[in-house]
Amino acid sequence: MPDSERSELYLAIVDGDFDVAAEATQALLDEGATPTEILDEHVVPAMGEVGDLFDEGEYFVPELLMASKAAQEAMSVLNPLLKQAGVERQGVVVIGTVKGDMHDIGKNLVAATLEGAGFEVLDLGVNVAPEQFVEKARERRGEKLFLCMSALLTTTMPQMQATIELLKKEGLRDEVKTLVGGAPVTSEFASSIGADGYSDSANECVAVARELAANW
Ligand code: B12
Incomplete structure (x- = not known):
């Protein structure tokens, strides 16, 4: 430019x-x-x-x-x-940057935009281990719950799959919608690890989460 x-x-x-x-x-x-x-x-x-x-x-x-x-x-x-700008409450979002990854600018944008769109947002910060995501999800069981994971390093992307696998192991997988994003993440990768949603921007993430909430 x-x-x-x-x-x-x-x-x-x-x-x-x-x-x-x-x-x-x-x-x-x-x-x-x-x-x-x-x-x-x-x-x-x-x-x-x-x-x-x-x-x-x-x-x-x-x-x-x-x-x-x-x-x-x-x-x-x-x-x-x-x-x-918040409107009607849409659901609860647990968000964080995955273990080993300190990038948080994109994650913070997504968190702020989801909050503005009416979701309650629980931001776990950066370097969040699968166990921490799952523990927080367990605390909010029974609500329309979204687990949003951000990764900016190709080396930390596998942590997303590890978190989804842990949700399964703990019997929580069917109660939580998982969304993934971050510069190296693609929709193909999201599908391959069994995530429920993916987007490459904060605004699109709101659209994806809203659609999942509407069809809960
Ligand atoms: C800023 C930055 C840093 C800052 C981070 C500061 C901070 N507080 O975040 C600092 C300097 C600390 C840093 C450190 C490192 N970085 Co860095 N960094 C970047 C950079 C330039 C920009 C990232 C960024 O903020 N983008 C802007 C935001 C708005 O975009 P975004 O994160 O993609 O988010 C958007 C979407 O992806 C999406 N999204 C994001 N999260 C989520 C989550 C969900 C659920 C959804 C749906 C959507 C979504 O919505 C967001 C908003 O539109 C990128 C280059 C790049 N082009 O991405 C490198 C980059 C990510 N870094 C890189 C590297 C290598 C490192 C270091 C290893 C460098 C080093 N040698 O020490 C360390 C790693 C530290 C660690 N363990 O995490 C590489 C990664 C390469 C790779 N393939 O893995 C990149 C790609 C640079 C490069 N080309 O080499 N980095």
């Missing part, structure tokens, strides 16, 4: 200027942009460019960390608004 078409927020994220990201987010809100538009048109594509720069060897881990901090500053302004 040429510099002239990039917003101040987009550039703040790509350049890792975390001290201006919150202010730039507020400026977009003041101009009338909705929180979802800001996510889809600024935060997510900017992180995509950061990923490309990393892939091309232009950026290294310190630049990634600065960019993530800037994206998180933007999210700190958007999260309360996404939550406020």
Whole structure:
């Protein structure tokens, strides 16, 4: 994208200027942009460019960390608004990034968007072991329960299958809908491990969860 078409927020994220990201987010809100538009048109594509720069060897881990901090500053302004937008209660979501994986920007976007769409969200954070997911699911038995797992590393994707297998072993599999996502995850992978749903974006995840809730 040429510099002239990039917003101040987009550039703040790509350049890792975390001290201006919150202010730039507020400026977009003041101009009338909705929180979802800001996510889809600024935060997510900017992180995509950061990923490309990393892939091309232009950026290294310190630049990634600065960019993530800037994206998180933007999210700190958007999260309360996404939550406020809440409508009728849709079900309970237990969400986390799988064991061995510390990436949480996408997971946090999905959590905030589901919360904004009316789901009660229990965020277990990062590096969540199968046992922790299953324990939390057991606590909320009897409700419309969604277990959402995020993975950004190919090496941690097998933890999703391990969690689904543990749900089966513990006799909980039929009571919980499992959704998986994260950059390396595909719908083929989701089907191959027996997950109930997959999406490559936070908004689409809401649509998938709503459909599953409607057909519970
Ligand atoms: C930011 C980042 C980091 C940050 C993370 C900060 C944070 N708090 O999250 C830091 C610097 C810490 C980091 C560390 C590492 N990283 Co990193 N990182 C990235 C980067 C650039 C962006 C990820 C991101 O935030 N994307 C933006 C979000 C919005 O997108 P997303 O996560 O995909 O989420 C969206 C969808 O996937 C979906 N989604 C996500 N979760 C879920 C869940 C459900 C249920 C559903 C339905 C949907 C869904 O919705 C989201 C919103 O639209 C990617 C590159 C890339 N292109 O992805 C590399 C990348 C993921 N990292 C990589 C690597 C290798 C590492 C390190 C091993 C580097 C190192 N040598 O130390 C460590 C691993 C640490 C660990 N154990 O986890 C590799 C992974 C390669 C692979 N094939 O496994 C990537 C792909 C970079 C690369 N090309 O090499 N990283």
